[in-house]
Amino acid sequence: MAEQNGSGGYAPHWLRPGQWGEEGVRNLPILDAPEVEAWPAPVREALEVARTYGLPVDESMCWPGTAEQPFSPLGDRYWKLAVDEESHSCEFVLDEHGRVWALAEGVDPAERFVNSSLIAFLDALAAWEYRCEHVDDFDDLEPDDPDSDDDPAGEARVAFGLGIRDRLRELDPPAFEMDTWWDRVYEEVEYDAI
Numbered sequence: 001m002a003e004q005n006g007s008g009g010y011a012p013h014w015l016r017p018g019q020w021g022e023e024g025v026r027n028l029p030i031l032d033a034p035e036v037e038a039w040p041a042p043v044r045e046a047l048e049v050a051r052t053y054g055l056p057v058d059e060s061m062c063w064p065g066t067a068e069q070p071f072s073p074l075g076d077r078y079w080k081l082a083v084d085e086e087s088h089s090c091e092f093v094l095d096e097h098g099r100v101w102a103l104a105e106g107v108d109p110a111e112r113f114v115n116s117s118l119i120a121f122l123d124a125l126a127a128w129e130y131r132c133e134h135v136d137d138f139d140d141l142e143p144d145d146p147d148s149d150d151d152p153a154g155e156a157r158v159a160f161g162l163g164i165r166d167r168l169r170e171l172d173p174p175a176f177e178m179d180t181w182w183d184r185v186y187e188e189v190e191y192d193a194i
Contacts, residue, residue, distance in 0.1 A: 010119045013167060014126035017052055024054025029071050042098030043079055046118035047071055053122050055081065056129075063092075063125055078103070081118075094118060102181045113174065114181040120172040124182060127164050131189075134160065154192045161189035 018024070028050055029036050036044060055070055056063040063082055071094075072080045078093035081100070091103045092114065100114040100121040115121035138160070141153040165186040169176040176183050188194045 010117060010123070010171065012053075012119060012123035012126070013171065014130050015053055015119070015123040016126075018054055019122070019126055020054040020056050020058075022054075023057040025051055026057075027069055028055075039073075039079070040096045040098075042117075043071075043094055043096065046079075046094050046098045049118045049122070053119070055122075056125055092121075112179075112181045112184075113177075115175045116172050120175065123171065124168050124175065127168055128185075131161055131164050151192075158190060158192050161186065165189065 029047060031044070031048060031051065036047065039047075050070065070081055074080055074093060076096075078095055078101070081092040081094060083091040093101050093103055095101060098117050100116075100118060102112045102114050104112070115124060135157055138153045138156040141156055143150055143152070165176065165182075168182070174180070176186070185194075
């Protein structure tokens with residue numbers, strides 16, 4: 001089972017150091033900055049993870065833009081990771097235990113659990129990127145007859161996506177409990193909707 005904070009014993013499957021290049025470490029606080037020393041240990045550990053692996057720099061469904069200053073405190077309970085800069089509909093944050101949450105304005109509930117740690121979240125994002133890169137690999141399975149009820153391409157896409165979900169669930173089980181953020185994302189994969 002994945003550790004609840006920092007990188008702990010979590011061994012990423014898809015994530016590699018420098019995953020998102022030099023741009024992926026921009027605007028991160030310095031580890032030995034005086035304000036960082038006052039942060040809870042799990043948040044400092046997450047910052048070290050971010051400095052090692054980077055944070056995504058591209059907008060995608062699972063990483064909606066960037067925070068101007070990732071790891072900026074939001075009150076005394078959260079640290080900002082990313083925000084959808086145009087709609088501000090979803091903001092990824094760390095809590096004082098190093099867990100990742102999605103905060104949404106005007107949505108009930110306003111908080112949705114994402115991952116048990118930043119390393120688990122970054123690994124899940126890298127897995128999502130991998131899935132997106134390969135989802136079209138099954139297009140050659142499309143039936144010749146567009147009116148056919150058989151959809152081997154769709155079935156293969158779903159199986160591929162759910163295989164990734166199952167591996168992620170083994171690594172971070174709480175992230176895939178009912179009504180978590182990743183549970184909702186992979187529910188759409190199961191319906192071949194995304």
